[in-house]
Amino acid sequence: MLHGERLLSDIRDIARGFAAQRRERQLRRELDPTDIATLKAAGLHLAAIPEAYGGYWQNARVSQRVQCQAIRLLAQGDPSLALVSSMHPGMMALWREPEAPSTGAAEWEAQRRAVFGSVVEGAWWGTITSEPGSGGDIARTKARAEPADGGYLITGEKHFGSGSGAMTHMVTTAVRQGADSPDWFFMDMRNAAWDGSNGLTLKTPWDAHGMAATNSHAFTFENYPATRLAWPGTWREVFEATGGVGSLSHTATFLGIIDAAMRHMREEFARRGQTPDTLRAFEKSEWTAAHREAALIYQCHEAAVSALERNGRARHEAALAKANIALLAESVMTRLCRISGGGAYGRSSPLGFWFEDVRAAGFLRPPWAIAAEGLYSMSWAGEPGALPL
Numbered sequence: 001m002l003h004g005e006r007l008l009s010d011i012r013d014i015a016r017g018f019a020a021q022r023r024e025r026q027l028r029r030e031l032d033p034t035d036i037a038t039l040k041a042a043g044l045h046l047a048a049i050p051e052a053y054g055g056y057w058q059n060a061r062v063s064q065r066v067q068c069q070a071i072r073l074l075a076q077g078d079p080s081l082a083l084v085s086s087m088h089p090g091m092m093a094l095w096r097e098p099e100a101p102s103t104g105a106a107e108w109e110a111q112r113r114a115v116f117g118s119v120v121e122g123a124w125w126g127t128i129t130s131e132p133g134s135g136g137d138i139a140r141t142k143a144r145a146e147p148a149d150g151g152y153l154i155t156g157e158k159h160f161g162s163g164s165g166a167m168t169h170m171v172t173t174a175v176r177q178g179a180d181s182p183d184w185f186f187m188d189m190r191n192a193a194w195d196g197s198n199g200l201t202l203k204t205p206w207d208a209h210g211m212a213a214t215n216s217h218a219f220t221f222e223n224y225p226a227t228r229l230a231w232p233g234t235w236r237e238v239f240e241a242t243g244g245v246g247s248l249s250h251t252a253t254f255l256g257i258i259d260a261a262m263r264h265m266r267e268e269f270a271r272r273g274q275t276p277d278t279l280r281a282f283e284k285s286e287w288t289a290a291h292r293e294a295a296l297i298y299q300c301h302e303a304a305v306s307a308l309e310r311n312g313r314a315r316h317e318a319a320l321a322k323a324n325i326a327l328l329a330e331s332v333m334t335r336l337c338r339i340s341g342g343g344a345y346g347r348s349s350p351l352g353f354w355f356e357d358v359r360a361a362g363f364l365r366p367p368w369a370i371a372a373e374g375l376y377s378m379s380w381a382g383e384p385g386a387l388p389l
């Protein structure tokens, strides 16, 4: 069996097990690190690592679909865990996707080897880039990086560090003295205490309406050791060179939630003995609209993945997919909650949890306002998929 097929078959089994524990998992307020260990045992962390460095990734043309399907399956069992897991491939893309730079190629290659090697040895990477007050705009990073011992020390406020406590490494941004824009850095979190004793203080534990078990905590960093990304250009260049693959992994989480929610609704109809004729007019219309929007969600994502497979990059399509799916997923969940009835308001129904979970889609990088500005700029290049006359 090919790597990808085996991975998906294992992840499907794991996700089914998680789905069977849905009630208990939806009530969780914290990430269980043993879940990450389970995913590691299945090799999910290796799916983002190039084959030449010991992983399963062949290229964006063939491997992104497998990556997205794995996250999507996982989200059917546990959306918080799927969202946390979608950060790692996004971060690996920073080292995997850019072409070798014309200067500093040897340092870049040495760092790639070290980063990919860490994953082969069992590391799992996340990101804590966001800063309070930045609105998710990396250009507004305020954290500082001071040189020290051949590396850097990072000081500043960071929040939304999904996977905290289970991630071995975290990618972040900070501004070096005299620089007018931030750079990417990464930090080893393996021995990090959260009490301020080694430069890291837990400021606000994650306490959210949705994606409740992601440990997306806020921290204060004070002279915390970090390594600068060896990319010689700007933070934006390397980010844009990823071609949208990271964003597609995040988006796959929300497809999985819609898969599970639509299936749940069908099962609920069956449990109630409802048939196509017994729904009231309003319910029929809401259900048809949810069905239509779910299909659009799938098509938006498929369009972006196919564009990536054809062209090797899909920034515009991935941005469109993310923004459209964020809107549509909220709409689908609203409709399903209405059809299900007042019971959906209770915590014994999974729908209210998913309703809150999908709201995260629009806040993930780039969050709503920045996503809209990016799409506005890209819109001047035309509509992907339009047929030239």
Ligand SMILES: Cc1cc2nc3c(=O)[nH]c(=O)nc-3n(C[C@H](O)[C@H](O)[C@H](O)COP(=O)(O)OP(=O)(O)OC[C@H]3O[C@@H](n4cnc5c(N)ncnc54)[C@H](O)[C@@H]3O)c2cc1C
Binding pocket: 087, 126, 127, 128, 129, 130, 131, 132, 133, 134, 135, 136, 137, 159, 160, 161, 162, 163, 210, 211, 214, 216, 360, 363, 364, 365, 367, 369
């Ligand atoms: C479930 C979830 C998981 C996430 N996981 C991660 C992750 O793993 N890693 C990560 O790095 N990020 C993560 N994010 C964060 C995400 O990528 C965005 O950065 C974040 O949602 C942006 O937050 P915000 O819009 O509330 O911005 P905030 O910075 O809180 O700002 C809110 C709004 O107020 C404005 N504002 C705030 N302060 C001021 C001020 N002083 N003056 C003027 N305007 C101000 C901002 O411009 C913005 O419009 C996650 C988000 C969610 C919801």
